[in-house]
Amino acid sequence: MIHLEGVDKSFHGKKVLDGLSFNVKKGEVFGFLGPSGSGKTTTIKLLTGQLKADSGKISVFGKDAGEIAHPDQLQRIGIMTDNSQLYPRLTVRDNLLLFCRLYRVPIRRISEVLEMVDLQDAERTQVAKLSKGMTQRVLLARALLHEPDLLFLDEPTAALDPVTKERIHDGLRKIQEKGTTIFLTTHDMHEAEALCDHVALLHKGKVVEEGSPASLSYRFSSRMIHVKLHGGETVTVENTAEGAEAIYNYMSSGQVVSIHTAEPTLGQVFIEVTGRNLA
Numbered sequence: 001m002i003h004l005e006g007v008d009k010s011f012h013g014k015k016v017l018d019g020l021s022f023n024v025k026k027g028e029v030f031g032f033l034g035p036s037g038s039g040k041t042t043t044i045k046l047l048t049g050q051l052k053a054d055s056g057k058i059s060v061f062g063k064d065a066g067e068i069a070h071p072d073q074l075q076r077i078g079i080m081t082d083n084s085q086l087y088p089r090l091t092v093r094d095n096l097l098l099f100c101r102l103y104r105v106p107i108r109r110i111s112e113v114l115e116m117v118d119l120q121d122a123e124r125t126q127v128a129k130l131s132k133g134m135t136q137r138v139l140l141a142r143a144l145l146h147e148p149d150l151l152f153l154d155e156p157t158a159a160l161d162p163v164t165k166e167r168i169h170d171g172l173r174k175i176q177e178k179g180t181t182i183f184l185t186t187h188d189m190h191e192a193e194a195l196c197d198h199v200a201l202l203h204k205g206k207v208v209e210e211g212s213p214a215s216l217s218y219r220f221s222s223r224m225i226h227v228k229l230h231g232g233e234t235v236t237v238e239n240t241a242e243g244a245e246a247i248y249n250y251m252s253s254g255q256v257v258s259i260h261t262a263e264p265t266l267g268q269v270f271i272e273v274t275g276r277n278l279a
């Protein structure tokens with residue numbers, strides 16, 4: 001779906017992307033993670049024809065970067081960025097109607113997309129009167145109106161409460177089930193773990209680690225096992241034959257309360273790789 005190879009991009013002599021390479025497969029939710037200012041939004045702009053790379057190869061739907069901004073291509077793409085805006089004095093419905101006309105989408109799609117983001121009741125509400133979470137969901141609904149094959153979401157749930165986030169996540173899962181490929185940037189590691197099939201960590205202009213959230217956690221796990229004993233003590237043993245013997249002894253003497261492996265979270269992996277905390 002998306003292929004980048006050796007992509008460079010500088011602003012005023014400062015290199016932001018430095019040999020960036022990755023692939024996004026059809027149908028997956030791809031999580032693009034990186035600290036603030038690392039170049040995530042810049043990458044989305046390159047992939048949606050809003051910016052040109054200095055060098056390297058970019059293709060989307062198998063077409064070269066130069067063709068991305070062609071109307072036929074854009075028709076297949078949905079974009080929601082942190083600077084996407086609505087007309088505040090119009091109702092939700094009228095905002096979406098404008099986009100229906102622009103994309104030549106049948107008007108019945110309005111109620112379909114509002115249902116996807118659980119906002120049927122707000123159709124006649126003026127946008128200025130919506131909460132932040134509702135506004136985010138209208139923006140998501142708008143990005144979905146023309147049933148894009150590929151959806152770019154730039155921090156879609158930034159600064160939202162956990163319940164609203166969960167609603168948006170449910171909406172995104174439904175969209176993925178319908179076959180849409182989703183490219184998502186986020187600072188929220190729980191979001192990445194909950195939604196993404198594949199994540200890539202961006203650091204100093206390059207992808208430094210990638211894989212499924214589970215495979216990254218596994219790769220960075222220390223293979224240590226924590227055994228909690230009656231009496232409150234927790235002992236840590238290695239995942240080896242000696243460790244097994246130690247656990248055997250604890251268990252056979254009836255001392256064990258619980259046993260845990262120590263898989264790191266994606267957040268811990270990120271800090272280990274980049275030395276920076278994301279959230």
Ligand SMILES: Nc1ncnc2c1ncn2[C@@H]1O[C@H](COP(=O)(O)OP(=O)(O)OP(=O)(O)O)[C@@H](O)[C@H]1O
Nearest residue numbers: 011012016034035036037038039040041042043187
């Ligand atoms: N149009 C521009 N002109 C000059 N510099 C820019 C421009 N766009 C981005 N930059 C710079 O490029 C770097 C990467 O910016 P970008 O917006 O891609 O980061 P980001 O990873 O999306 O960050 P955030 O998580 O804060 O959204 C920053 O240093 C930013 O100042």
Ligand SMILES: [Mg+2]
Nearest residue numbers: 040041042154
């Ligand atoms: Mg950004």
